[in-house]
Amino acid sequence: MNIYERVSSHLLVAAFDFGTTFSGYAFSFRDKPLEIVANNNWNDESNLSLKTPTCILLDPEEKFHSFGYEAENKYKMLCEEDEHHNWLFFRRFKMLLHRNKKLNRQTTVKDITGKRRMFAIDIFSLSIRYLRDHFFSELQKKYSGIEETDIQYVITIPAIWDDNGKQFMRMAALQADINNAKLTLALEPEAASICCKRITVDSKGQEFLTGLQYIVIDIGGGTADITAHQINDNGTLTELYKASGGPWGGINVDNNFLDFLKDLFGEQVMSSFKQKHLEDYWYMLREFETNKRQVKFAGCHEQEQTYITIKLPLALRDISKHQNGKVLEKLIGSSSFSSDIKVKRDKIRVGVELVRKWFDGPVNDIIRHIEDLLKTPEVRQVTTLILVGGMADSPYVQEKIRYAFSSKRLIIPKDAGLAVLKGAVVFGHEPLSISERVMRYSYGIEMFQRFKRSTHKSSFKVKVDGKSYVDNVFHVFVRAGDTVQVGQEITKIASPINKESSLYPIYRSLSSDPNYTTESDCEMIGLLTLKHVGQDDFESKKVKLTMIFGNTELMVKAEEINTVEKSSSTFNCLME
Structure with missing residues (x-):
C-alpha cells in the first residue's frame, strides 16, 4: 500500500x-x-x-x-x-x-x-x-x-x-x-x-524523484543532526547510513561571542553585568542573535562586508570603567582586539573576520563530519545536501557549506527553521514514511553459555557442577550497521532468573561484532523486568525475549512460553 x-x-x-x-x-x-x-x-x-x-x-x-x-x-x-x-x-x-x-x-x-x-x-x-x-x-x-x-x-x-x-x-x-x-x-x-520531500522543491523547481540520495543537515540551537536518505519507488524513505552528528548547534556561536566579551571586559565584569542588569544582558544577546544572521561568506558578494555592529548597554560600559579603571576606547586599545574593534558612540564595530571565527568552530566540525560521511560506501552516490534548522538561515553557514561541497546540489527550503516542525506534522499523518533505518549500535543481552575453547576466552571460564561455562557473553540481536525494517522484531529464547521475576540487562555496543559485555565500547542501557505469572515447574520454563527495531524508539518485551496467563514486562532505560 x-x-x-x-x-x-x-x-x-x-x-x-x-x-x-x-x-x-x-x-x-x-x-x-x-x-x-x-x-x-x-x-x-x-x-x-x-x-x-x-x-x-x-x-x-x-x-x-x-x-x-x-x-x-x-x-x-x-x-x-x-x-x-x-x-x-x-x-x-x-x-x-x-x-x-x-x-x-x-x-x-x-x-x-x-x-x-x-x-x-x-x-x-x-x-x-x-x-x-x-x-x-x-x-x-x-x-x-x-x-x-x-x-x-x-x-x-x-x-x-x-x-x-x-x-x-x-x-x-x-x-x-x-x-x-x-x-x-x-x-x-x-x-x-x-518536509522537503512532501512539501518543498528546490529553487529550480526540481522535485524529489525516486532513487534520489541526499543528506539532511539539521543545525539547531544545540546539536547538528545528520542523516542520509534515499527515496523508494513507493514514496517511502530508506536510511542509507546511521544517524550521526554532534553538539555543533548555534549556541556555540553565542558562547564564542560571550567568551569574546569576557576576554575584553573580564569575567568579573561580565558576571556583575549579568547579575545586576539581566534585562540589558538579554537585550544585547537578542540583538547579537539578529546581527549574527547578517554575517556573510568572504568574497561571495559584490560589496565585501567589513564589520558588524553591536550595541553595548551603558551599564556594561559603566561597570567596566569602574572595575577596569579605563574607558572603553582605552580598554580596547590595550587589548588583543585593538585592530578588530572600533567604537562609535554606544556601539562597537567588530571586524567580520573575527565574527566569522565565532562560527568556524562548530561549522568546520560539521563540514569535517560530512566529508568523512561522504567517504563511506553507503553514501558515495549522494548528489544533494539539504540544509535545515535555525542555523540554516545564516548566509555565512549557507555559503561555507556550499563552498565546501561545491560538487553537490545544496537545497535550503523556504522557512528552513520550520522544516523539522512541518515535517513532524506530516510524519504524524504518515508514520510509514520511513521504511528502513540503519542501526547505530549492536543490541543484545548478556548470556551464560557453555565454554567452547575455539570461541571463548579462558579468562571468563567458570566451573558450575563440574562443567565449564563462560560469563559475560554478548548475545547479539542486531548488529551496528544493519538495515532493519520499521517494526522489525527479533526474538531469542532465554531462561528465567528466579521464580518471582527476572531482570534481563540490555546492552549495546558500537562494534558490529561484540563478543563480551565487558568490552570497552559496550554498555548496559537498561533493564527488562519480567514478572512471572506462576511458580510451578520453574526449571522447565522458557522466556521469549523480543526486541523491536526500526522505530524512533527501541522497544523490548518479554513473555513466558506455554503459559495460560499473560506475563507482563517493562523496559527501563532510566536507571537510578
Missing part, C-alpha cells in the same frame, strides 16, 4: 518542536495533511522567530508561572525591581539530555543563577504541558467540538540522542498528561527530510 493512501484514526496531528533555544508547534487536519498551520501568536517584540524561547519561570512556591517570551519578560521585570531572588528561571536545558549516561528521574537541572535545582523531568513536563495547553487553547478559538482524543501528538527529538533521552522525553510528555497511545516521537532530521 502506498503510504499516502493510509487512513488515519485521528482527526488532526499537532507537532511540538521542543528546541534548545526556541520551541513551537504546528498542526494540520487528516483530510488536508499538507495545509500546515504554525502558531504565530507568541508575545514576541523582536519578530525574531516564529517560535518562542525555550525557557520557563517558576514562582517562589516552585509552581509554574510562564514559558517563552512571557517568562523572559516577567523575569526581567522582577530583576529590575530586585524581586527575582526567590523565583526560578530555566533556559537552554534541553542539552541536559544529550548523551547523558546518568540520566534518570532524579536528574536535576540548575536555574539561571546556578544556586537552585529542580528535577529535570518536572521542568520538561511543565514545558510540554504549556505547549499542549497553548495549542489546544488556540485551536478551540478557531475550531469547536474538537476533543483531546481527536489529536495525535508528535514531539521532535535529535536523531543522535541515546535511548535514555528518548524515554525521558516520553515520560515527561506522559507526566504532562499526553496519552501514551497518542504520542509519537519524530527524529528531527527525518522530519526535515519528509
Whole structure:
C-alpha cells in the first residue's frame, strides 16, 4: 500500500518542536495533511522567530508561572525591581539530555543563577504541558467540538540522542498528561527530510524523484543532526547510513561571542553585568542573535562586508570603567582586539573576520563530519545536501557549506527553521514514511553459555557442577550497521532468573561484532523486568525475549512460553 493512501484514526496531528533555544508547534487536519498551520501568536517584540524561547519561570512556591517570551519578560521585570531572588528561571536545558549516561528521574537541572535545582523531568513536563495547553487553547478559538482524543501528538527529538533521552522525553510528555497511545516521537532530521520531500522543491523547481540520495543537515540551537536518505519507488524513505552528528548547534556561536566579551571586559565584569542588569544582558544577546544572521561568506558578494555592529548597554560600559579603571576606547586599545574593534558612540564595530571565527568552530566540525560521511560506501552516490534548522538561515553557514561541497546540489527550503516542525506534522499523518533505518549500535543481552575453547576466552571460564561455562557473553540481536525494517522484531529464547521475576540487562555496543559485555565500547542501557505469572515447574520454563527495531524508539518485551496467563514486562532505560 502506498503510504499516502493510509487512513488515519485521528482527526488532526499537532507537532511540538521542543528546541534548545526556541520551541513551537504546528498542526494540520487528516483530510488536508499538507495545509500546515504554525502558531504565530507568541508575545514576541523582536519578530525574531516564529517560535518562542525555550525557557520557563517558576514562582517562589516552585509552581509554574510562564514559558517563552512571557517568562523572559516577567523575569526581567522582577530583576529590575530586585524581586527575582526567590523565583526560578530555566533556559537552554534541553542539552541536559544529550548523551547523558546518568540520566534518570532524579536528574536535576540548575536555574539561571546556578544556586537552585529542580528535577529535570518536572521542568520538561511543565514545558510540554504549556505547549499542549497553548495549542489546544488556540485551536478551540478557531475550531469547536474538537476533543483531546481527536489529536495525535508528535514531539521532535535529535536523531543522535541515546535511548535514555528518548524515554525521558516520553515520560515527561506522559507526566504532562499526553496519552501514551497518542504520542509519537519524530527524529528531527527525518522530519526535515519528509518536509522537503512532501512539501518543498528546490529553487529550480526540481522535485524529489525516486532513487534520489541526499543528506539532511539539521543545525539547531544545540546539536547538528545528520542523516542520509534515499527515496523508494513507493514514496517511502530508506536510511542509507546511521544517524550521526554532534553538539555543533548555534549556541556555540553565542558562547564564542560571550567568551569574546569576557576576554575584553573580564569575567568579573561580565558576571556583575549579568547579575545586576539581566534585562540589558538579554537585550544585547537578542540583538547579537539578529546581527549574527547578517554575517556573510568572504568574497561571495559584490560589496565585501567589513564589520558588524553591536550595541553595548551603558551599564556594561559603566561597570567596566569602574572595575577596569579605563574607558572603553582605552580598554580596547590595550587589548588583543585593538585592530578588530572600533567604537562609535554606544556601539562597537567588530571586524567580520573575527565574527566569522565565532562560527568556524562548530561549522568546520560539521563540514569535517560530512566529508568523512561522504567517504563511506553507503553514501558515495549522494548528489544533494539539504540544509535545515535555525542555523540554516545564516548566509555565512549557507555559503561555507556550499563552498565546501561545491560538487553537490545544496537545497535550503523556504522557512528552513520550520522544516523539522512541518515535517513532524506530516510524519504524524504518515508514520510509514520511513521504511528502513540503519542501526547505530549492536543490541543484545548478556548470556551464560557453555565454554567452547575455539570461541571463548579462558579468562571468563567458570566451573558450575563440574562443567565449564563462560560469563559475560554478548548475545547479539542486531548488529551496528544493519538495515532493519520499521517494526522489525527479533526474538531469542532465554531462561528465567528466579521464580518471582527476572531482570534481563540490555546492552549495546558500537562494534558490529561484540563478543563480551565487558568490552570497552559496550554498555548496559537498561533493564527488562519480567514478572512471572506462576511458580510451578520453574526449571522447565522458557522466556521469549523480543526486541523491536526500526522505530524512533527501541522497544523490548518479554513473555513466558506455554503459559495460560499473560506475563507482563517493562523496559527501563532510566536507571537510578
